[in-house]
Amino acid sequence: MRDIVIIGAGPAGLSAAIACREWDLDTLVIDEFPKPGGRLVGQLHQEPDGEWWNGIKETQKLVDKAEAFNTEIKCGVSVHHIEKVDNGFAVHTNQGVIDTENLLVASGAAESPAPLPGWTLPGVMSIGAAQVMTNVHRVRVGNKGIVAGVNVLSAAIARELQLAGVELHSMALPAVNTVTKDAGNPKKVMDGLVRIAHLAPSAFLRFGSKFAKAAWIRNLAVNFYPKGGVKMWGMPIHIRKAIVSINGTTQVESVTVCKVTADGEPVAGSEETIEVDFVCIAGGLYPLAELAAVIDCPFQYVEELGGHVPVHNQQMETPVEGLYVAGNITGIESSKVAGAQGTLAGLSIAKKNEKSNAELDIKIAEAMKQVKTIRETASIQFHPGINAGRKKVEKAYQAYEQANA
Amino acid sequence: MDHTIICRCEEVTLEDINNTAEKYGCSARELKLRTRAGMGYCGGRTCRPAVDAVVQEATGEEPGNNLPLKVQPPVRPTSLATLGGQHQS
Numbered sequence: 001m002r003d004i005v006i007i008g009a010g011p012a013g014l015s016a017a018i019a020c021r022e023w024d025l026d027t028l029v030i031d032e033f034p035k036p037g038g039r040l041v042g043q044l045h046q047e048p049d050g051e052w053w054n055g056i057k058e059t060q061k062l063v064d065k066a067e068a069f070n071t072e073i074k075c076g077v078s079v080h081h082i083e084k085v086d087n088g089f090a091v092h093t094n095q096g097v098i099d100t101e102n103l104l105v106a107s108g109a110a111e112s113p114a115p116l117p118g119w120t121l122p123g124v125m126s127i128g129a130a131q132v133m134t135n136v137h138r139v140r141v142g143n144k145g146i147v148a149g150v151n152v153l154s155a156a157i158a159r160e161l162q163l164a165g166v167e168l169h170s171m172a173l174p175a176v177n178t179v180t181k182d183a184g185n186p187k188k189v190m191d192g193l194v195r196i197a198h199l200a201p202s203a204f205l206r207f208g209s210k211f212a213k214a215a216w217i218r219n220l221a222v223n224f225y226p227k228g229g230v231k232m233w234g235m236p237i238h239i240r241k242a243i244v245s246i247n248g249t250t251q252v253e254s255v256t257v258c259k260v261t262a263d264g265e266p267v268a269g270s271e272e273t274i275e276v277d278f279v280c281i282a283g284g285l286y287p288l289a290e291l292a293a294v295i296d297c298p299f300q301y302v303e304e305l306g307g308h309v310p311v312h313n314q315q316m317e318t319p320v321e322g323l324y325v326a327g328n329i330t331g332i333e334s335s336k337v338a339g340a341q342g343t344l345a346g347l348s349i350a351k352k353n354e355k356s357n358a359e360l361d362i363k364i365a366e367a368m369k370q371v372k373t374i375r376e377t378a379s380i381q382f383h384p385g386i387n388a389g390r391k392k393v394e395k396a397y398q399a400y401e402q403a404n405a
Numbered sequence: 406m407d408h409t410i411i412c413r414c415e416e417v418t419l420e421d422i423n424n425t426a427e428k429y430g431c432s433a434r435e436l437k438l439r440t441r442a443g444m445g446y447c448g449g450r451t452c453r454p455a456v457d458a459v460v461q462e463a464t465g466e467e468p469g470n471n472l473p474l475k476v477q478p479p480v481r482p483t484s485l486a487t488l489g490g491q492h493q494s
């Protein structure tokens with residue numbers, strides 16, 4: 001029986017492992033991907049101070065540190081079920097069952113699809129898939145593409161594709177349907193962009209800052225959005241044009257794009273065809289919490305965090321005895337926040353065995369502060385209401401504790 | 406748009422879901438069971454948010470704190486040998 005099994009070797013899981021090993025816990029990290037690093041390995045962007053955030057290098061730093069503490073990291077191990085057993089958990093994997101007293105689920109986030117007519121054609125991929133192929137596998141995703149979905153993630157990744165020499169025609173919205181209601185609404189998209197403008201690390205966020213913060217100016221900006229789009233790194237971004245269909249017989253050959261009103265309604269007769277051989281769809285991210293669900297951890301729906309998240313407190317404990325969560329499973333945020341949450345979770349787990357240890361208490365208090373500081377200064381913020389969202393979860397935890405006291 | 410596939414594994418279109426919702430006036434769970442949306446090989450990993458959105462609109466059920474469609478193990482495609490305990494290590 002292990003002291004702690006950590007599911008997910010992303011920034012959250014690796015940082016937690018380092019903290020657990022620093023406190024000498026018998027720790028095992030497992031991940032289904034062939035390499036450690038999670039979504040961090042695909043990341044490449046420029047910070048406000050001009051420094052580059054290179055996910056491959058950041059991952060190496062974490063792995064080196066974990067190895068310096070003799071941390072066991074097993075890749076290619078996929079968890080399909082978790083059972084609560086006496087004194088702990090049985091973790092069911094493709095390599096057998098692992099018993100552990102404590103469990104940290106740091107399984108990250110997944111992408112929401114943006115279904116459009118033709119989205120099942122070969123050559124259509126999620127924006128995250130394009131990121132992994134480009135930055136992790138070094139595979140050229142196509143010769144000329146278009147991005148359906150304008151948000152902080154798709155813009156950051158579009159830039160990465162450009163840097164890798166992959167030609168993008170433009171970015172536009174996905175046409176509005178039941179699933180893409182928000183992603184296809186120019187006003188909502190503009191709101192999202194403007195609220196991150198003050199963080200301006202890059203040309204993309206300066207793009208947002210071209211529009212003022214007052215709602216009426218934002219509406220003006222949507223109404224009088226330049227016909228040729230607003231250019232970022234020479235690539236037009238359209239929020240008054242939507243991709244209505246993806247066309248081709250055996251693979252992507254073109255997309256049909258039309259003008260849309262400020263509310264996202266298509267303008268009849270404005271259709272044009274653009275030849276492309278790949279399409280990236282960007283429907284946003286949601287916390288990947290399936291493993292917390294199979295052990296009956298209570299959930300809370302928090303829009304600001306990206307959807308349903310396992311109920312947890314500020315020390316990353318859930319109401320299920322011995323179960324902890326950290327990283328994007330607790331809400332969609334940048335990798336730096338995920339790492340800080342991981343460190344905190346690791347310390348909280350150590351605390352379980354070291355009930356009265358003043359040094360550890362100080363470390364936990366510092367780690368909690370660190371999560372907040374990093375959140376405040378994060379250059380990539382997925383939702384402007386993140387703090388409000390975090391408060392809702394904390395409240396849910398307290399309510400749960402009271403109800404079950 | 407109606408012929409757009411929502412669940413790729415089971416090839417369920419938006420029209421299939423909407424028609425089933427109209428015909429049976431059923432709950433989210435029943436709608437999923439009748440159409441098999443989200444119940445294919447990937448276990449809903451690709452389409453879950455899309456199925457949730459479509460089913461929500463079709464049934465008028467607002468998102469609550471419980472997951473709209475229950476998560477069932479195994480959450481990954483798993484061989485019978487693994488389930489039976491005969492894993493290779």
Ligand SMILES: Cc1cc2nc3c(=O)[nH]c(=O)nc-3n(C[C@H](O)[C@H](O)[C@H](O)COP(=O)(O)OP(=O)(O)OC[C@H]3O[C@@H](n4cnc5c(N)ncnc54)[C@H](O)[C@@H]3O)c2cc1C
Binds near residue numbers: 032110336
């Ligand atoms: C496609 C994509 C692109 C992103 N790009 C950026 C970006 O450019 N900048 C940014 O700041 N943030 C980005 N993010 C947000 C990203 O989630 C965080 O930056 C950060 O990586 C979260 O860290 P984490 O440790 O919580 O999860 P992750 O880094 O996602 O790591 C989770 C790990 O858990 C493993 N795992 C999950 N389920 C199982 C299972 N059942 N069994 C075994 N292993 C499992 C996964 O293989 C993965 O390696 C992106 C997210 C996604 C999904």
